[in-house]
Amino acid sequence: MTSDLGLSVDAQFTLRRRPNSEKFLDLGFRQLTLALASLVAIVLLAILVTVFQGSREAMASFGLRFIVTSAWDPVNEQYGAFVAIYGTLVTSILSLAIAVPLGVGTAIFITEDLIPARLRELIGLMVELLAAIPSVVLGLWAIFVMEPAIRPALELLHHLLGWTPFFATTPQGPGMAPAILILVVMVLPIITAIARDALNQVPIELRQGAYGVGTTRWGAIFAVILPAAISSIIGGVMLALGRAMGETMAVTMIIGNSLNFDLSLLAPGNTIASMLANQFGEADGIQVSALMYAALILMLLTFSVNVLAQWVVRRLSLKY
Amino acid sequence: MTSSMTSSGRESNTDTSLFDRRPLSFDPKLKRNRLNGLFTLISGLFATLAVLPLVLVLVYVLVQGGRLLSLRLFTELPPAPGLEGGGIGNAMLGTVLVTLIAALIAIPVGVAGGVYLSEYAGKSWFGQVVSFSNDVLAGVPSIISGVFVYGLIVATRVFFGQSYSAMAGGIALSVLMLPTVIKTTNEGLKLVPNELRLGAYGVGASRYVTITQIVIPAALTPISTGVVLAIARAAGETAPLIFTALFSAFWPEGIFNPIATMSVLIFNFAIMPYPAQNELAWAASFVLVMMILAANLLARWLSRLSKT
Amino acid sequence: MTSSLSQHNASSKSSGKISGDICMSLQDVSISYGNFEAVKNVFMDLLNGKVTAFIGPSGCGKSTVLRALNRMNDLIPGCHLKGRVLFDGQDLYHPRIDAVEVRRRIGMVFQKPNPFPKTIYENIAFGARINGYRGDMDELVERSLRKAAVWDECKDKLQKSGLALSGGQQQRLCIARAIATEPEVILMDEPCSALDPISTLKIEETMHELKRNYTIIIVTHNMQQAVRVADMTAFFNAEAVEGGSGKVGYLVEYSETEEIFNAPAQQATQDYVSGRFG
Numbered sequence: 001m002t003s004d005l006g007l008s009v010d011a012q013f014t015l016r017r018r019p020n021s022e023k024f025l026d027l028g029f030r031q032l033t034l035a036l037a038s039l040v041a042i043v044l045l046a047i048l049v050t051v052f053q054g055s056r057e058a059m060a061s062f063g064l065r066f067i068v069t070s071a072w073d074p075v076n077e078q079y080g081a082f083v084a085i086y087g088t089l090v091t092s093i094l095s096l097a098i099a100v101p102l103g104v105g106t107a108i109f110i111t112e113d114l115i116p117a118r119l120r121e122l123i124g125l126m127v128e129l130l131a132a133i134p135s136v137v138l139g140l141w142a143i144f145v146m147e148p149a150i151r152p153a154l155e156l157l158h159h160l161l162g163w164t165p166f167f168a169t170t171p172q173g174p175g176m177a178p179a180i181l182i183l184v185v186m187v188l189p190i191i192t193a194i195a196r197d198a199l200n201q202v203p204i205e206l207r208q209g210a211y212g213v214g215t216t217r218w219g220a221i222f223a224v225i226l227p228a229a230i231s232s233i234i235g236g237v238m239l240a241l242g243r244a245m246g247e248t249m250a251v252t253m254i255i256g257n258s259l260n261f262d263l264s265l266l267a268p269g270n271t272i273a274s275m276l277a278n279q280f281g282e283a284d285g286i287q288v289s290a291l292m293y294a295a296l297i298l299m300l301l302t303f304s305v306n307v308l309a310q311w312v313v314r315r316l317s318l319k320y
Numbered sequence: 321m322t323s324s325m326t327s328s329g330r331e332s333n334t335d336t337s338l339f340d341r342r343p344l345s346f347d348p349k350l351k352r353n354r355l356n357g358l359f360t361l362i363s364g365l366f367a368t369l370a371v372l373p374l375v376l377v378l379v380y381v382l383v384q385g386g387r388l389l390s391l392r393l394f395t396e397l398p399p400a401p402g403l404e405g406g407g408i409g410n411a412m413l414g415t416v417l418v419t420l421i422a423a424l425i426a427i428p429v430g431v432a433g434g435v436y437l438s439e440y441a442g443k444s445w446f447g448q449v450v451s452f453s454n455d456v457l458a459g460v461p462s463i464i465s466g467v468f469v470y471g472l473i474v475a476t477r478v479f480f481g482q483s484y485s486a487m488a489g490g491i492a493l494s495v496l497m498l499p500t501v502i503k504t505t506n507e508g509l510k511l512v513p514n515e516l517r518l519g520a521y522g523v524g525a526s527r528y529v530t531i532t533q534i535v536i537p538a539a540l541t542p543i544s545t546g547v548v549l550a551i552a553r554a555a556g557e558t559a560p561l562i563f564t565a566l567f568s569a570f571w572p573e574g575i576f577n578p579i580a581t582m583s584v585l586i587f588n589f590a591i592m593p594y595p596a597q598n599e600l601a602w603a604a605s606f607v608l609v610m611m612i613l614a615a616n617l618l619a620r621w622l623s624r625l626s627k628t
Numbered sequence: 629m630t631s632s633l634s635q636h637n638a639s640s641k642s643s644g645k646i647s648g649d650i651c652m653s654l655q656d657v658s659i660s661y662g663n664f665e666a667v668k669n670v671f672m673d674l675l676n677g678k679v680t681a682f683i684g685p686s687g688c689g690k691s692t693v694l695r696a697l698n699r700m701n702d703l704i705p706g707c708h709l710k711g712r713v714l715f716d717g718q719d720l721y722h723p724r725i726d727a728v729e730v731r732r733r734i735g736m737v738f739q740k741p742n743p744f745p746k747t748i749y750e751n752i753a754f755g756a757r758i759n760g761y762r763g764d765m766d767e768l769v770e771r772s773l774r775k776a777a778v779w780d781e782c783k784d785k786l787q788k789s790g791l792a793l794s795g796g797q798q799q800r801l802c803i804a805r806a807i808a809t810e811p812e813v814i815l816m817d818e819p820c821s822a823l824d825p826i827s828t829l830k831i832e833e834t835m836h837e838l839k840r841n842y843t844i845i846i847v848t849h850n851m852q853q854a855v856r857v858a859d860m861t862a863f864f865n866a867e868a869v870e871g872g873s874g875k876v877g878y879l880v881e882y883s884e885t886e887e888i889f890n891a892p893a894q895q896a897t898q899d900y901v902s903g904r905f906g
Contacts, residue, residue, distance in 0.1 A: 018729050022526065026728075029528040030440055036429045037436035038446075040502065041453040043495060047464065050471040105366030114360055123367055125620075130374040132549075132616050134556025136583045137605040140590045141377050144384075144598070185373040192370060216352050218359040239459070246461020248559040249583075253590060273463045273559070280467065281563040295467045299460065306459035442705055515742035519802065521703065523755030523809050524732030533754065538745050 051299060054292030061286065066293055072259040074283075079290035083261050085297060087269040091176060091251065092244035094265075095183035100237055102184070103191030108221060110192075111199040124196065131189035139253030142182045147173060147254060150181065154266055169264040174256035176269040182250045187240040194236025198229035231313055238309030242302045248273040272298040378609070384599075385606025393603055398569060398585070404596050408604050410571045411580040414486065415608070417572060418565055418581055419555045421490025426497035426554075427547055433498075434505025434543075439531050458499035465495040466560035474564055479576050486572065486579035489565025493557055497550045504546020508539035545619045552615035556608055558583035582608050649676035651813060651843045652697060657711035659692050659701065665869075666692045667877040670711070672862060674813075679835060679844045681854035681885065684864035684900070689877025693864070694815050694847050698734035699727040715813075732759055735811035739818045741798035743790030743805070748773075748782050751790045751801055755809045768808055776804035777834045796827020803834060807842070814838065816846040820853065832857050851901060854885060861888040863897045 058066065062079060069080025106127065110120040154171035161167040171177065202225050210220035226233075256268020257278050272294045280291055347353060396407030433450065441447025469492040474483050512535050520530040536543070558581075566578040567588055582604040589601035652674040659667045667689035674680050674697075682690035692701065699720060701707040713720045720730055743751050752769045761768065769786065773779040778800035785792070790801055799819055806814055816835075820828040835844060835857050848854050854861050862882040866875035881888060881897045892898045 018526075018726055023726070026526040026528040029531070030436075033432040033436035033440060034446075036432035037441075037450045037502075039429055040433055040450055040457060040498060043498070044453045044457050044460075046472065047457075047460065047468045047495075050468050051464070054467075054471050102366045102370055105363040106370040109363040109367040114363070123371055126371045126374050129613065129616060130370075130377075132552060132556075132612050133374070133377055134558070134583060134608055134612065136556070136558040136586045136590075137381065137609055138377065140586055140601055140605055141380055143590055145376065145380050188370050188373075216356045218356045219352065221359075242459050246459075246463065248461065248463040249587060253587065273461055276463050276467060277559060277562055280470065281566070292467065292471070295464055299464055302459055302461055303456060306456065310455070513742070515738060515740050516744060518700065518703070518736075518738055519742040519744060519805070520754075521700065521728075521731055522698075522736035522738065523758070523805060524728055524735075524811075525755070525758050526728045529758050533758075534744055 048299075051292055051296050055289055055296045057286055058289035058293040062290070062293070066290070067297065070259075070261045074287050077286055079287070079293075081272065081275075081290070081294045081297065083259060084270045084272045084275045084294060086261070087176065087255070088245050088271040088273070088298065088301070090265075091180050091183055091255070091269070091271060092241055092247075095180045095187060095244050096237060096241055098180070099184045099187045099191055099240065103188050103240075104195045104226075104233060106188075106192045107195035107199055108226075111196055112217065112221060112225075114217075127189050127192045130185070131193070135186065135247065135249040136253070138182055138185060139250035142178060142250060142254040143174075146181065147178045150178065154178075158266055165263040166265050169262065169267040171266040174254050174268050176255060176265045176267065179251045179255040179269070179271075180265070182254055183244050183247060186247055186250060187244050190240040190243060191233075191236055194239070195229070195233045198232035198236070199225060201232070202228045231315075235309045235313035238305055238312060242305040242309065245271075245305065246273055246298065246302050248277050252277045381602065381605050381609050384602040385604075385609075388599055388603040389606065393607075397571065398580075398589075398600055399596055400569075401592065401594055401597065406596070406600065408582065408585060408600055408607070410568065411582045411585040411604060412607060413572055414565070414568070414579040414581045415555055415583070417575065418486050418489045418493060418561065418579060419551060421487060421575065422493035422497055422554050423547075423551050425491065425494035426501050426550070429494075430498050430501025430547075430550075431505050431543065433502040434509060435531060435536070437502065437506045438509035439527070439535065454499050454502050457495070458503065460495075461559075462496055462557055463559040465492050466562060466564055468492070468495065469560065469564045482576045484564065484566035484578040486565055486575040486577065489561045489579065489581070490575075492560035492564045493554045496557060496560060497554050500550040500553070501547060504550070505539075505543050508542030508546065509535060511542065512538045541622055541625060545623045548615050548619040548622065552612045552619075555615075556583055556612055558587050562587065648678070650674070651676040651715070653712075653714040654693070654696075655712040655714065657693070657696065657709060657713060659689070659696055659707065659709050661704065661708075662706040664874060665876045667864075670879045672879060672882050674843065674845060675860060676843055677839070678859040679839055679846065679857050680860040680862065681858035682845070682847045682862050682864060683849075683851060683854050684877075684880075685866065686849075687875055687877065688864040688866040690847050690862075690864045691817055692877070693879075694817055694845060697813070697815055697845065698731050698736055700731075700736065702727050732809060733811050734813040734815060735806035735809060736815045737799070737802050737806050737817070737819045740822050741795055741802055743793070743798050743801050745789065745791060747787050748790050748793070748801060749786040751805050752808045755805055759809045761809075772804040772808040773801075775807055775834075775837060776800045777830060777837065778804060794827070796823050796830060799823060799827065799831060800834060803831070803838075807838065811842070813843045813845065816844065818847050818849060821849060828853070851889075855889055858885045861885040863888060863892075863894075863900060865896050865900070 058079065062069075066080055067085060068082055070082040071078045071080045072083070073079070106123070109115070110123050151171055154177055158167050158170055206224055206228055207220060210224040215223060251271055252274035255270060255274055257270050257274055258268035259270065262269065276291055276295055279287070283291055348357075392405070393407040393409070394412065395409050396405070397410055398408060399406035433454070437447055437451055441450065469488050473479065473488045473491065477483050479485055479487055516534055516538060517530055520534045525534070561581055561584050565581055565584065567584050568578045568580045572579050586601045586604050586608070589597040589604075592598065650673045654670050654672045657667070657670040658665065670693060682694060684690050695701045696709055696713060701709065709721055715730075715734070718725060744754060746754065749769055752772050753765050756765065756768055770779060770783075773782050778797055781793070781797050782801070790798065793801060799822075803814075803819070820831050823831065832853065835846070838844060846857065860883070863880045864877055865880045866877045868874075869876050881892060881894045883893070888897060889901050892901065
């Protein structure tokens, strides 16, 4: 066969026989992406192995007692992470309790056509930008601006509810309560963003159906739209919980890093992440191992929360 | 049906009607309308509360940090504790260096990983392993990646006997960036219509040519948006750097030595009892926040670019 | 049911009206997706320099057979072909055959116009370049666009995006893209189904032009189109098989277009072409 130029096709299209170099490139590229992709699994495995190896000494010495005892005594080499684990759970769960209604409410406000589209986009943009502010900057702000500003309110809480163990101490700067509030600021954008996406994905037919039988706007939101979006929202809440548990800088800067157990939310406390941030650099010997052990517990906590989040999304979304 | 159509408000009040028919005019005193208004008010209040922290943080960072803005800030070293003046020049340079190292590792690996997941893996078990690992890695707290790199690199002194180093810090940050880059690449590539791939195969393109010359260019915008956001996030990260890159009061002495970064500087200086250091922490926050906001707006602009 | 199936196959194989240069030859080709068998026992010889149309109801496997001709089905996971597809004396499904090279010699135009998100010029040049073209690129671009009858509409905007063209122009750009690499065969998978009647007419005119240099195989839903453009026509049908989960496609009849439409040998063909079908 010849082309219109009178040359034979094979003379003009020199690659008609694919050279081996090209086949090699084709195969090599695939193998390269495969190798680099497998790096993700390798890194994850290496993290697990490193942290596990590092914590073996502490595991052997303290066993599961580590989780329920609260001694943290580098002098006598006695370690228990109860204060930090308690602090991690309490700060993250309470911050979620505040952030979920706030975040879902905000998401509804900016998806349900209550205000002009321009304004909705602006609020959405601002919440997204809030997520971009580094944790350490929020910590700085919490130390110098937020904590002094909310102290009168915390004092009032102590005054009114001081008879319960949860508000028994006088607020004196850093503590669990300001840490919880700064965590609210940090997880709010996650919850808002996920709830917003979930609400946006509710099919228009479903909304029209609800309005068509004569519900009010909020009747439709509570009866139809929220239930349809609930699985994604719960998944998002779980992801935010995982994030709150592992959040380090802002919490470290404002929680007070106390090694003593106190039920009062107004007293200084600690979390696993802030304990790591504070002590890891200067620790040696079995203290490093104890910190690694605590890190392992933190990883297991966040891992199970994240896996649960995915399971929830998959399981609940089957209904719709 | 027709009888109810013709029925007026007068008729609907008769007790033969199964339903409570009202006039069509809007009645704000009605319970459902009151509730409706109440909930709208509450959600509006929540939205205000959600936006408030950003406004407050921005205002304080701008006011507290912005007033320190001067050339000196960029060119001088931080002062010794107790002394006045000085700048954060070394920390700015350090943040750029460490983030650059992280990006140089995470972007090629992440883009390749995303390409593998989207173009080659299909539903293979290995693809699922990679995809699952990526999700898990994305959820690993940032401080853990610091602990990991400390155990892997700092404590073992693998880099020429050096312990803390800019390199170690960059690697720790790249562990955090990697899942984001993989995820955005994978999702960006999946948005490329399959007809485009078929078109390339149809003219005799190999997979390599199809992916590198057709598929990746078509997904360049979402990929670069994700990469910009990942870099912005990494630049503000502190936890992985505290005990990997550590800190330095001096100008960077190469990538295998400890290095100052703006985020660690903020952490160290915020909790110091000296006003000069506190002020530098605000100034560093200002620079960092401006950089990150600029990156976010760039990413936003990039993604808008693709829509037109 | 199964017996009638084999009977059809026998008839299509023994049909003596196919004469000429054989370009491609399907020998007992069956294609399955996973456990689902899509097409069964196809025998046919495709002729050089002719336009062959594949017609038949939806789900009869005509597109599947078309995609088998340049190994496009390789890209569908779980797709498997039995039998032999001969081209240029070689079995395209022989393990040593490179699917990429097959596609360089057997080009394809798809149902939906799918220009690359590049300039019009680059859309043409891309394929030529990866095929190692060393001639004058400007010349090739113009020649290909002219052959695809889209030059006049494109010549002033070669540096504009291919996506800026209308649907019909995009499809002719895709045809130009396919012929730029000078394949020996062009496969067209319902190339006009997404287009308006005027664009369709233009594409058909283009095909008449191309017939002189290329072997064209086209899948179409539109019987008038088959009559207008095709020299040869193959009618595919599908029927339920015992114990099978769905319908399996097979070749009912393959002959000159005139015969298929005026004097088909099979009752099913008669029913389909006269519109008494489904």
